[in-house]
Amino acid sequence: MSTKLKILISVVILSGFTVLLYSISETISMLSWSIVVFMAFIILSEELAVPLPKEGAGYVSVSLL
Numbered sequence: 001m002s003t004k005l006k007i008l009i010s011v012v013i014l015s016g017f018t019v020l021l022y023s024i025s026e027t028i029s030m031l032s033w034s035i036v037v038f039m040a041f042i043i044l045s046e047e048l049a050v051p052l053p054k055e056g057a058g059y060v061s062v063s064l065l
Contacts, residue, residue: 042063049059 045063048062
């Protein structure tokens with residue numbers, strides 16, 4: 001294998017890893033905010049209670065849905 005071909009293959013592989021690492025870091029950043037927002041909705045919905053139809057049967061949390 002020639003030296004030029006080895007350099008070309010190395011550059012392509014390095015570029016691919018760079019794009020992969022950038023994509024992973026962006027996904028983790030976006031994912032972490034999604035998790036924070038989702039957890040906030042879960043906590044808020046836990047505070048909402050719906051009474052059960054039968055008298056004195058209790059309540060069901062909206063987060064159950």
